Amino acid sequence: SKFIVGLTGGIGSGKTTVANLFAAQGITLVDADIVARDVVAQGSVGLKAIEAHFGAEILTPEGELDRAKLRQQIFNHPDEREWLNQLLHPMIRAEMLAQVEKATSAYVIMVVPLLFENGLDRLVNRTLVVDISPELQVKRTVKRDNVDVSQVNNIINSQCSRSEKLAKADDVIDNQGEISSLKRQVLALHQHYLQLSGNDNA
Ligand code: ATP
Structure with a gap:
């Protein structure tokens, strides 16, 4: 609170x-752009869910999210964009509130x-x-x-x-x-x- x-x-x-x-x-600052990157960082639950949905082609050879490919996948596909938002928005909200509660x-x-x-x-x-x-x-x-x-x-x-x-x-x-x-x-x-x-x- x-x-x-x-x-x-x-x-x-x-x-x-x-x-x-x-x-x-x-x-203390809580930055939505930073949190949005963190929830799809390498090894994150968010990135695993994206890989399970779109396949391993959505990753770079280094195992990171290939943002250009993801943009392609959701461009002109409102249902895929919606799926992604439903996945990420609650994660981003929860992480931002967790950072708020930790702030002194x-x-x-x-x-x-x-x-x-x-x-x-x-x-x-x-x-x-x-x-x-x-x-x-x-x-x-x-x-x-x-x-x-x-x-x-x-x-x-x-x-x-x-x-x-x-x-x-x-x-x-x-x-x-x-x-x-x-x-x-x-x-x-x-x-x-x-x-x-x-x-x-x-
Ligand atoms: P974005 O949403 O695009 O990331 P932002 O809202 O965070 O942008 P800033 O990066 O803080 O905006 O500012 C945009 C640019 O304008 C920066 O280069 C910054 O240094 C410059 N700037 C900010 N305020 C002023 C000001 N009052 N006078 C001149 N330049 C400014």
Whole structure:
């Protein structure tokens, strides 16, 4: 029964940057992307189930999950995609909650890129959206990843819209400005979350 803040935002919005600022205040991060990789790591129950379902061809020669092959298998096969989600989503949820319970910080930041899209907002006490315009999302992601504008736009369009995210957010960080402004906003929210989680003496 830890106080959980769900941190989300679109591609290139600054989730990682914000999460690291909370971590610098001693707050434990639970990262959905890392957990999603761990549940299909070599030797995991998740990977064994995937191998049993799709066959050993789904593995690389080294015995790891061949992600490109898995993408091929579920592309245009909604039933296979559904099977995979039914397998992995409960495992990911359970592992994230296990990490939350192990945490010793006053509250926990759960970093979940698709928090609203995957209904994980139901697991958290409060949602925090990192907000920037789609134009800045494109600019910062292209600069960071050296990818095409059209690729970034496709990802933006596959995610829940800026206005939907803002409507669902309990708290919003505006990341259109300087990092110094980001730091100020994180420090203020940190104090707020200490209060909400019943640790206002820090
Ligand atoms: P993704 O979902 O794509 O992994 P993200 O939401 O975690 O992205 P970050 O990686 O934190 O986003 O930020 C995207 C890029 O923008 C990074 O290169 C980061 O250094 C840069 N960035 C973040 N905030 C700012 C800012 N306020 N000013 C300038 N650059 C920034």
